[in-house]
Amino acid sequence: MNRGRRGDPIFLGHGDYLQFIELLQHTSEMWNLRVAAYCLMQNHYHLLVQTPDANISRCLRHIDGVYTQFFNRCYDCDGQLFRGRYKSILIEVDPYLLQLVRYIHRNPLKADLVSRLEKYPWSSHRGYLSKAEKWNWLYKDFLLSMLSTQPGERLKEYRQFISKDDDEPEAGEIIERKKWPSILGSKAFINRIKEKFFIKKINDEIPQSKELAPDVGRIKKEICRFYKISEHELLKTQRGVFNEPRNVALYLTRRLTGDSLKQIAEQYRIKKYSSVSSVIGRMKTMITSDRRLCKRVEDLYALITKSQEQT
Numbered sequence: 001m002n003r004g005r006r007g008d009p010i011f012l013g014h015g016d017y018l019q020f021i022e023l024l025q026h027t028s029e030m031w032n033l034r035v036a037a038y039c040l041m042q043n044h045y046h047l048l049v050q051t052p053d054a055n056i057s058r059c060l061r062h063i064d065g066v067y068t069q070f071f072n073r074c075y076d077c078d079g080q081l082f083r084g085r086y087k088s089i090l091i092e093v094d095p096y097l098l099q100l101v102r103y104i105h106r107n108p109l110k111a112d113l114v115s116r117l118e119k120y121p122w123s124s125h126r127g128y129l130s131k132a133e134k135w136n137w138l139y140k141d142f143l144l145s146m147l148s149t150q151p152g153e154r155l156k157e158y159r160q161f162i163s164k165d166d167d168e169p170e171a172g173e174i175i176e177r178k179k180w181p182s183i184l185g186s187k188a189f190i191n192r193i194k195e196k197f198f199i200k201k202i203n204d205e206i207p208q209s210k211e212l213a214p215d216v217g218r219i220k221k222e223i224c225r226f227y228k229i230s231e232h233e234l235l236k237t238q239r240g241v242f243n244e245p246r247n248v249a250l251y252l253t254r255r256l257t258g259d260s261l262k263q264i265a266e267q268y269r270i271k272k273y274s275s276v277s278s279v280i281g282r283m284k285t286m287i288t289s290d291r292r293l294c295k296r297v298e299d300l301y302a303l304i305t306k307s308q309e310q311t
Helices: 014-031 056-074 093-105 125-129 141-147 151-163 170-176 187-201 207-212 216-227 231-235 244-257 261-267 273-289 291-310
Strands: 034-040 044-050
Touching: 014 034, 014 056, 034 093, 034 141, 044 093, 093 141, 093 151, 093 170, 125 151, 141 151, 216 231, 216 244, 216 291, 231 244, 244 261, 244 273, 244 291, 261 273, 273 291
Parallel strands: none
Antiparallel strands: 034 044
């Protein structure tokens, strides 16, 4: 999802909506972006997509960038059109996929723009109802097959499913929140994604990516288990005494979570965050010169990241 800067409109006329849909279709063909559902509202858009080539950033950068250029040319303006980087959630197919199709397609109804969904031309709802070839670019067959194993029954099931006038399902409630989770799914699914991807995805420009990292409690637990000590011993500080478990914990917390020095100081009951900086700096030096220490740190790193799957 993305929204106009300061909530300003991003679509001012029919031609704008048509241009965006054409751009969406072109992007789906050019970048192998499977567009399962979309809804264009005056000041924001919703997309439900699958990215077999793991290129969502490339696709959305293209869509937002090209459309901004078009809009600025048409209305003789410049600068940003959207409020910033798009918002996104990685979702598990069951049970959320169909919920989100329903939420996206019912947006105009919820906003009182139309009395019947079929009357709203700027969503993919009409594409789900139509068998015309012009909608073949829409990745809808997979979702329709989730409603019925019988092809002849799918349209009927879709109509019934989309017309239900009940409370917002869980996925819809989450979309309505100001802060989105980075992943939506079962605990097993979330842990599997963390295990597989978080190391590659820590990115200062994407705050949500840090949610993939193990929490500090997990780091402390694995280090205590590795060194066979209690958490009290881990947090123990004594001037002039090298506490390897504690120092390794500070170093790995910084490396794995990207937390600030102040946050790490609070998590390990250290009064000055400058002390955290000093410890991490010394650890980096020691790791490069002490092969045994380096091996222990890397073993711990592997244990912590592997343990994500078991949380």
